[in-house]
Amino acid sequence: MNKTKYKLLGTPYFIWSAIFIVVPLGMVFYYGLTDRSGTFTLENLISVTTPEHSKALGLALLLSFAATLICLLLAYPLSMILNGMKVNQHSFIVLIFILPMWMNFLLRTMAWQTLLEKTGVINSILSFLGLPPLAIINTPYAIILGMVYNFLPFMVLPIYNSLSKIDPNVIHAARDLGAGGLQVFFKITLPLTVPGIISGITMVFIPALTTFVISNLLGGSKVLLIGNVVEQEFTQASNWHLGSGLSIVLMLFILVNMVITAVFDREGEGSVL
């Protein structure tokens, strides 16, 4: 039928995305690649190699890598169990993981302070059980915990999604042909859930790498991640050029991640939604 008419329906969004997605990104690049006088420079990008910045970036990479790995290790068995439970409502599972988001994310993260404190809830339980106290508040370990806590749902949902899409007949067939439990897992289940895993990794790694809130709330003021540096350049130091330059560096990591996602997940199978 008359396709042009339908295409017109997209006009508001095309204009919108040009103004509010494409142009702003262009501006980050403009600021990142110029200095205050407006001349082209790579200095803002290179500044990531200064000891202070590279330390913040290195630590952010380390912590977000650890958090992503822990999320994956926790989420995969969890998704398999949930999938095996045959809860007849797929939506119910999703609901349980989205529900916490209705309590403010800052408050939830703050609550970990109460739980982790020297005389906090967890340590009270530990000492009651005669176990040594856990002294991780205001350390990088608390930040990892905060990252895992906040982003675990984004790992569980795509993996659970791709697991639930596996046709049970494929697994039955493998069984009939003599594959053992481990073999089924490594030859069938795992390969078929790669899109979910990749999507989960992206959804956890990017926010973890760039966070400034979790490190602020759980790391005391001692731990500085690259996200904190960027945030401070914009809100306190007001050096937008430097902040933009560092953002471009961050986007390089995001870009690599996007490319990997695109390669492994052509059909968009691993999506959370």
Added chain:
Amino acid sequence: MKNAAKKFYVFLIFVFLYAPIVTLMVLSFNASKTRSKWGGFTLKWYQALFGNRDILQALFNTLMIALMASLVATVVGTMTCIAIENMKKRTRTLIMGITNIPMLNADIVTGISLMLLFISLGLKFGLGTILLSHITFSIPYVVLSVMPRMKQLNPSTYEAALDLGAGPVYGFFKVVFPELLPGILSGFLMAFTMSLDDFIITHFTKGAGVDTLSTKIYTEVRKGIKPEMYALSTLIFITVLILLLLVNRAPSGQKEMKGVKL
């Protein structure tokens, strides 16, 4: 035995996910003002909450922005899906690529980029700039949840409706819209939730003196969070929990609702 171990594992993860929420709920009944001491049971923070104009104003801002942003995003997003479906593959890939940017990009970069845009446009930072930003990051959630439904659609049903004399608008609302509805609803809810829970993008695009709940909490972190805030979030959480349980308990006859993933 093996089953018990599995259940225990799921149980542990749930304790992990919900422990902070329970903590906040307990704190909302804590008579002592500090986070770390239990001073006995009280309901005074709930009373104080309704007299606290700042918090109520922030709540109002948060809800208004979430509602308006997700409504606009739902309408625009759904229109976009219809348009995309009628496009050539290359344009489609381009649009979907752009749509993925706010989803995959770091919130901090999205926030900064919008802040730079608003400054260069000379816009006054306030509720308006927050709303524009929230619409921007909400549309992709709608597009991504309506798109799969759009693809499942059988175009012949719509053409049949037109052949039988329905106008394009009538045909759309009678035939296409009901099919898309689950996707539209879950996109709307997703957008609403994300807008409500957002802090980072709001942090960079809000003006001085204008607060949503998130930004208000963030400024209170240093001074110590007001216990009224715990009371408020407990109320919000319980309300949502009850609403969702009611929706989930609804008779299973409503098959269309099955695709709603919230």
